[in-house]
Amino acid sequence: MIQRPQPDDRFRTRTLRRWYAVSWVFLGLCPPVISALHHTGTTRYGSLALLAVIALCYTTVVAFPRNPVLRPHTFLGVLVLGFGALSLLRGDGAALFIVSLPHFWLFARSPRYSIALSGAAAAATAVGIIRHQSWHVEDFSTGNIVFTLIGYAASVLLGLGVVRIVEQSDERARRLGSELENAQSRLAEAHRLQGATEERERLAREIHDTLAQGFASIIVLAEAARSSLDTDPGRSARQLFSIENTARENLAEARALVGSALRSGPALGSVAKTLRRTLDRFAEDTGLTVTADLPDVECDQPTRIALLRCTQESLANVRKHAAASAVEIVLAPSPDGVELEITDDGQGFVVEDSHGFGLNGMRNRLAELGGELTVTSSLGDGTRVLAVIPTNSQV
Template sequence: MIQRPQPDDRFRIRTLHRWYAVSWVLLGLCPPVISVLDKAGTSRFWWSLALPAVIALCYAIVVAYPGNPVLRPHTFLGVLTLCLGGMSCARGDGAALFIVSLPHFWLLAKSPRHSIAFSGIAATATVAGITIHRGADADFFTGNIIFTLIGCTAGVLLGLGVVRIVQQSDERARRLSAELESAQLRLLEAHKLQGATEERERLAREIHDTLAQGFASIIVLAEAARSSLDTDPGKSAQQLLSIENTARENFAEARVLVGSAPQSGLAPGSVAGTLRRTLDRFTEDTGLTVTADLPEVECDQPTRIALLRCVQESLANVRKHAAASAVDVVLALHAHGVELEITDDGRGFVVEDSRGFGLNGMRKRLAELGGELTVTSSVGDGTRVLAAIPTNGQV
């Protein structure tokens, strides 16, 4: 994976290049021109003006038109090398301009190998120009030559060090990018797994609250109808009708679960009417006394479904476990939300010992709406289930 500079990095790089270009012009190109202003008309004057102008013009073209087919960066470096040799030959001093120009060989060359080659050729041209200007008989190791050689050596070492640092930084960036990509993939897989787990839990809760309860009711009614078939045919017929209605409801709920029917499977209407129909069916199937206080309460569809599921689960527990004779259901609207209370006079149980799926399912369903479920019971004292769901975003 190739790491590309980010926008902030590119901005900093461009700013650094601009500052270096300004420094290079002021410290490299201007001094030779200023030093010969009092020697107008001489060959040294014209060479000191022409060669810096050629260098500056070529650099401006490379920067302004980086894609031009004629003057590419390597071409400019070749021109710079020739001009450094020409300046040294015309003036006898080229070390300062050479040292100031060294970053060009590392910024514009294609690779460190090309940078070293251009730096060495430019240093050779500068030394050769100084030697030609001074003459073959002059002392070779002058200050300009020594500084040129030292500058070339230091520039190569410094350039290689910077390249090494950049390579290590790129390697770390690639490694971190690979680790980040791997972590993102693991996180994505974890999210998918979590989503699948949550969906399985949701389906399990829906199946338990609808199909499983319906099938349990069908089994109980079928057993009762079979036992009274000879002694009380009328009652058996009524129980068979209840089995038929329950099976139809289960079929509708199954269509909802497989996505072939509108979500919720709940007919439109008030929550009080929906709960009242459920309680009537329960009374019809079990013969238990049910007292209901169900005022008309305005609530949204998710709240309506949650209240219905709480009633269905509580009644199913009463039928299977409580051995109760009476059930009391109260629906109320308060400032903080809507509350549903279901109580029975059955045998009760120890709440802390309960590990049933139904109670946990009710708690999770209410928690999704910001509500909570409170179950109060003890052995021999019946059971009280209180479902509270906030309205208008209140908790």
């Protein structure tokens, strides 16, 4: 994985380069220019011309880094020749060479090129100084040559140290980037698995609350129709009609599950009418007395579905387990949301001992909407189911 410099890193790099450029101009170019003005003849004009060429090449490389004519290595070659020529003319090129050493590490392709080109510049500077001083034996001094060689050696050591630090930083960045990518991959996989698990749980709950309950109702109605087929044909016909309607509803529910029907947005129809149809079917199929208080409460689609599923599950439990004779259902708005209460006069049960999928499914469904399910029951005293869904799930 290739690590690209971050915006902050690029900004810091540009800032450092600008500061070095300013320092190089004032500490590297200006002193030789001022010194050249005190000379005459060839030394003055030759020095000023060489410094102008070096400054022009640097400006071109910085302003046009992709210039096909003057590339960074060409500029470094100009520096090598320029240092040699200036040293030959003046005999004091060590200072400019030392101040210019960072150029060889900023513009060279690799540390190897940096060492080679800066070494060539050091050699050209030293040779120029020696040649110049050989012409002026009275001024011969090894000071500039020593400073040139010391500067070159120090730049090599410092440059290699900085390169090593940068390589270690890049390696750490690559390692951290790889670890981050792995963590992101694991997180994405965890989200995918969590989403798949939640979808399986949702489908299982929907199948239990719709298709499974419908099939259970069809079985009960079919058994009753068969037992009364000879003694009460009219009742058997009504039960067969209920079987047909239940099967049609199951088919519609199955298509909705396969097609991932909308589960948000405005409710499609009145929740009171939807619950009333469910209660009428239940009363017709079971013969139980059903009392309902169902005002027209407005709510969104998820709330409507949750209220319908809680009603269907509660009535299915009454049919299968309660042995009740009457059921009462009350739907009402409350200061905190919508309340649905379903009670029966059946045999009841111990709530703490019940671990069925139906009650847990209702609790999970309401919890997704921020609601709560309360089940109150005891043996011989019937059962009360209270579902509360908060206002933030309403329109």
